[in-house]
Amino acid sequence: MLQSYPMYAYIPARDLARARQFYEQRIGLVPKQEINGGVAYEFAGGTACFLYPTPNAGTSQASQAFWSVDDVDALIERLKARGVTFEDYDMPGERSPAGAVIAGGAKAAWFKDSEGNIMALVQSL
Template identity: 25%
Template sequence: MLANQKLKAFVPTVKPNEAKLFYKDILGLKLLSEDNFALEFDANGTLLRITTVREFKPHPFTILGWNVNNIVSVIKQLNDKNIFCERYDFFEQDSLGIWISPNGSKVAWFKDPDGNVLSLTE
């Protein structure tokens, strides 16, 4: 039924101005539209809607993530923009915040201005 339809992703924000700068200027997503309800970005063909909400408490788990070819390079680019990976005490991470999963994938997490957890996976 929906297998051939385009996916749209939603992320909540109580800080739309900061979210706009973060997703557009730091992450480099193309801003498609904005109004009093949401910002919409093109995330490599997926529509990402950053929805303005009145109240929000971020969850401790990943809500949005990207598969990347070179996680170290992406993290260093984020670090150059003062975005640093989260550190967790329940598994081992390297100096950049990269955890190697049991299947060998490299994973790291960072947060947007609202505290939403975002991830990178190589």
């Protein structure tokens, strides 16, 4: 029933100004709209996320969201050059030259945003 509708991610932020600086300056996102005390960003395929203030940011130990990308290694290098630090999880699988985990038909890499949220880049192989 719900698969015919777009799905959007919520990204919590303890400090909205700091989070906006991370996502807009380091990740390169362009805000679409400020609404209800937060900010919306649009992505490919009509998807979007809403960055909003809450004291609960960074409390999840799992990935908050992921981008489905064409070339994880190239994006790792580009984001590292902009000051993004990638996590090094002890996981089974091979490692790509840029450090992404290769397993289960995908190549993936994770980083934490300024609020401690875990975000991922995933490339289907």
